[in-house]
Amino acid sequence: MMLGLAYPDIGPVAFEIGPFVIRWYALAYIVGLLLAWRYCRWLTSKPPKQVEAVAFDDFLLWATFGVIIGGRLGYVLFYKPVYFLWNPAEILIIWQGGMSFHGGLLGVIAAMYLFTRRNGIKFLALTDIVACAAPIGLLLGRLANFVNGELYGRPTDSPIGMVFPQDPTQLPRHPSQLYEAGLEGLVLLVVLFLMVQASALNRGGLLSGVFLAGYALSRIIVEFFREPDDHLGFLFAGATMGQLLSLPMMLFGIGLAIWSLRQTRPVPRDGSTG
Structure with a gap:
């Protein structure tokens, strides 16, 4: 077996002041939301300027609730429904981890729908901007998973294998969190x-479709290197839960992108608009 890379055992706690403890996982959520908010404000300056920058000052709170509530409920329903059925009080213990991206996505979509209905904003105009900023949170979240030594990859004898402290087997494994940070994030x-x-913002729904399909494809690929959840293992046809949840997401994203391209009217040669 080839000698792998040394895992930088940083620990889950970023810093603590007395009883006040900030974990890398929580910090990733906070910084990710703030950076995404600033990026969304910048994107509103790009044509066709259908969403005001100030709208994201209000939407930040909506997005936060959508991510946290949707992410937690998605984990409860998709990954451990029986466990939480018998331990419902633990649903609220989110600081110990246990969030689902697919659930968080549904939560944010619900938040965007309600927000646009309330504020008279075009739904796809908002989703396109948010889709562009979402990889920021994904990048930081996967880096936090790596620091926590969780969601690691399958055993490997490649020179990039790492031994994660939390792994009871102590076998070198793929740092799949970094693969996800690179593909889904960067x-x-x-x-x-x-x-x-x-100028893709001029084509409502195109960026949203590319994000959905791009994330889903990245997740499906990385799942071949990531260790499946112990309590789930491999499911239908040897696929993991992450792959099964990503497949319809990819198909919908491709469909949305194609629909968007077909809906786009060409600009007349004289530059006028109708």
């Missing part, structure tokens, strides 16, 4: 940014 962030520079 790569998707850059792709969507380049699309914004190419």
